[in-house]
Amino acid sequence: MILNVFGGGDLHQALDAGERSLAIARELNAREQMAFTLNDLWRPYAAVGDLASSLASLEEATPIWRELGNRPMLSENLASIASLRRTAGKEAEALALSLESYRISEEIGNQWGQAYALMNAFGVYLDRGELGKAMAAMEESIELSERVGFIPPQATTRSELASVYANLGDLERANELVEIALRVVNELQPISRPWVMGTKAELHLLAGELEPARSAIEQTQVDCSRSHCAPVRRSASRSFEGGSPRPRAISTVRWRSRPGSSSGSADSASGRSSRPRSSCRGPRSRRWGGGPRPSVRCGRPAPRPRIWGIAECCGRSCAS
Structure with missing residues (x-):
């Protein structure tokens, strides 16, 4: 209940x-x-x-x-603690708990548990700027979740993967992922809609599309009297005062914190992308968060892009 x-x-x-x-x-x-x-x-x-x-x-x-x-429940328990530890900034402990949870689930053939453990592990990798590990963990989590009908990774993890692709310059792939995530939340998990719409707004902002970004935030369909993301619409209206693309517009649904860094291109970061270079477009440098976001083009080294860990308005753990 x-x-x-x-x-x-x-x-x-x-x-x-x-x-x-x-x-x-x-x-x-x-x-x-x-x-x-x-x-x-x-x-x-x-x-x-x-x-x-x-x-x-x-x-x-x-x-x-x-x-x-009860090893299935122990695995879930450890992964949940990992989520809270990461929220508190204790990344080493969060990763250790996530990996222990994953190991237990793998040993007993619990793919649901493996997918859940990876949801928490990938966030630590993102915070540290280890994009290859983060993207591999995200994709495995999504694949496992689809096999066993575990919904959250199909929505929120896919949404986060879209954000990574977008910030590495591949907006086409990012939009494909967000559209799939939106279908999942609309049909199966409405509570995660603000999370996915936050990513959609982010993609519009990265492309310089202010009105679609505003519309995405307004379409979160949050019931502010009942939901744990009550500040969304109030913050959204403040973010677009004067029509300027303020970086905090993204924080209407999610907060970003603890910058990490890495180097390489979108293709090399994923280690798997076979998309043609012509399909990968990156917006030029624009202010985001606490510093300038570099221009990223496929096939060209990215000058240490800053990648943020993700937290919903009440803490990332809410949507795990």
Whole structure:
């Protein structure tokens, strides 16, 4: 019930259901049920900004899963903790937890768990500017998720991959990925629509298309009374005051932080792209975030482009 209600956007009802469930489980000393509830409660806690309670709920569940020998749930638990650790800037710990989660899931043949673990690992790679590793992790996560029907990577991870391609100069590939992600959120996961529309707005801004960017943000269709992304529309209107393409327009849906760096081209970063060079277009230098974004053209070295880690308005963990 917690996740069903949370998925519909009613955060406080989800918290209430979770806390009542946990109280009953504690009273009965039903340890497995306690662990299940604790594992689910972290999302609504994070969504309302209570990251301390979110982390505490996960860490209380960890030893129970180890004690019970429930490796699928242990893998999910570790990956969720990794998400919060990365949000707190503890990247080394986040990556170690993600890789442990991935290893456990791989050993037991749990492709859902592998895809989830990679969702958290790729963010650390992006923060560090390790684009080849990040893109490989994203693509594997998407592929695995499609095999087992795990929806979030098909939407948010694909959206993030689109952002990487765009910032490396391949706007055509980026737009293809965003359109697929939009179909996923429209049909299967509306709660992730602001995330994907944020990327769509970003692509328009990178192409210098202000009105389509404004429209993308307005089309997030966020219910500000219920959603954890309530600031989206208010921030959107401020971002376009005077019609100027302010860098903070992207922060209406996502915040970017912790710059990393790398060198190379879009083709060499992915290590797999076979797209013709003529299809890869990169906008010229424009201010983004805390510094100038270099022009990127396919087949030419990129002068250390800055790549940001991604966080939704309440913390990246909400959409994991």
